[in-house]
Amino acid sequence: RRSLKRRLMEAFFLLALTSGAVFSLSAYLTYDAIVTHVVRWHMEPILRLLVTAEAGGKDAAQKGLPASEVLAESLRVKWRTGDAIPEDLRPGRSSGRELVRIERDRYALTYRDDKGNDYAVIGKIKDLDDLEEVMLDVLLACVSGSLLAAGLLAWWLGRRLITPLLELARRVKAGEALDGTPLCAREDEVGALARAFAGRERTLRDFLNREQLFTGDVSHELRTPLTVLQGGAEILESRLSGTPQGTDLLPVVERMQRTIASMTATVGTMLLLARKPEQLERRDFDFSALARQETENARRLLAGRDVSLRCCVPETLPLRGNPELAALVLHNLLDNACRYTARGAISLEADAAGFTLTDTAPPIDPGVRARMFERGVRGTARTPGSGLGLSLVQRGCERLGWSVGHEAWEGGNRFHVRFGPWDAPPSGLRPDTQSP
Known part of the structure; x- marks a missing residue:
């Protein structure tokens, strides 16, 4: 029940939403991979430096603190080792580095060496938080722009596709001739449809002309002989009346008259049926x-x-x-x-x-x-x-x-x-x- 133009616009909006969803998912996965790489690139050197300082740390004895904690304080990160690492940040069973996102802009990079010692460095990366906000704004702008572009494109294509169809429907409904119109000269599907309508119109016009000629021929070729027969039957009836032969032949003549009258009425009725209803008297x-x-x-x-x-x-x-x-x-x-x-x-x-x-x-x-x-x-x-x-x-x-x-x-x-x-x-x- 929906119009073709509305369905076309709905299809374009659905395509835009689907494309936007795929684009958003791809952008999110790409952003997550980039952030993970950037965070690792930023925090792994700090982790290696702190692990090295933890292993050798005697340079800060005058302050009464381990060397790794002094270095972490200067780098503005938190440094945890062994049991001081929170339970939810402990590395997995296998040795290696693991990156965990704690909050929107805080990350923890944990490490377990071959000897089973656990280390964790926790830091806040403000620039990534700002970058995420910018990327989210860009993503929303892209999706909104896609929907707006889809709507404008659907409206434009709808006018280009539907307007010729509406014009074709108007001409067909009004009974206007299609031959020689710009619609038949089009090289697209609308033109093919217009040419098909024009061909059908020519066929119906030829058929109507033949029917009109046939109706005229029937009116002339049948009514005149029937009128002659009716007149002849009446003359024959008048001549037979009162004669000896009339007793036997008059019933036959009367039957002929009834048959001729019936045929005349039938021909007249057939001609009436051939007319349009509005032309009937x-x-x-x-x-x-x-x-x-x-x-x-x-x-x-x-x-x-x-x-x-x-x-x-x-x-x-x-x-x-x-x-x-x-x-x-x-x-x-x-x-x-x-x-x-x-x-x-x-x-x-x-x-x-x-x-x-x-x-x-x-x-x-x-x-x-x-x-x-x-x-x-x-x-x-x-x-x-x-x-x-x-x-x-x-x-x-x-x-x-x-x-x-x-x-x-x-x-x-x-x-x-x-x-x-x-x-x-x-x-x-x-x-x-x-x-x-």
Whole structure:
């Protein structure tokens, strides 16, 4: 959820902290090694001198003190031998020199010779204390400078990296053309992304142009022949009326007229689906009248079958939308119900919120139910049809601003369609007045 710029700054700060920690540890180890070397270099000559004076010491007899103590006093160090050495400063079991830090600026260099004699010289080195303070200040300044530099570098790189991405996102969101822009001329990853978007944009533009040409061709090449066929069927019907041959041929002509009218409506609906939702014409229509008309058309499909069809809708149900798309939704749902219901009943119920279509067809398989509104999906391989009906229902509902859902019940299937908030009928509607 964090922006790329923020994550980039966090990464730089983390890198600076890690580098500062490694640098601090390295500086501390280096400083400790240097201090140990300097202290040994400073105190070992004093230790050797005092050990030599302790071994030979008769030159200070006139003062009544051992020579080593006189020398230690003149060198401003403390000199301890044998049991006078504090327990925590005694050298280890092996012979040799050991350096111990007592306080911040006080050190003790202990020594055990081959004969087992213990010696210790304790001194205060003020210069090292000052040097440690200086090095600590330098270390803090380096770490602070590293963090500040990391922040500035992250801010600068963030602007250089994020600004082109934001500009690309703005152009894509606004639908502006990317071809020929400085973004496509860049030689980095942003340029590659911009060129990929531009290529995709060209592909979609070409596809849209082909779809628009196809829509225009369908409108011209199909609607005109259907109009001619409709006119020819009407002329044929008028000439057959009142003739002996008309008794046998008029039902065929009427069926041709219904088929031509259905094809004309289907072509018109397909053209509507090809438009953008905002380009659809919306007008007032009576959903109840539309439902009764589609129900009557569906009854012809059920002729001779043991299936009852019930239409329970208000006397009037005014909506505002596109009646052709509403007829498409109703027609395909009723057609599916009539196609798959072998026996039983089909019921269409509507109110101010929407309508429900219930059938007694075999329940849709749960594995198919998740994809039932996709194009070309059918229940089984033996299921009749092309698998486009429910896909058209879904697309029609999307254009109208409606929602469609399905549920299985113990007797079959139930489809729920809910109208959009702007389709609500006026308050004067009497939803309890229904026509069977």
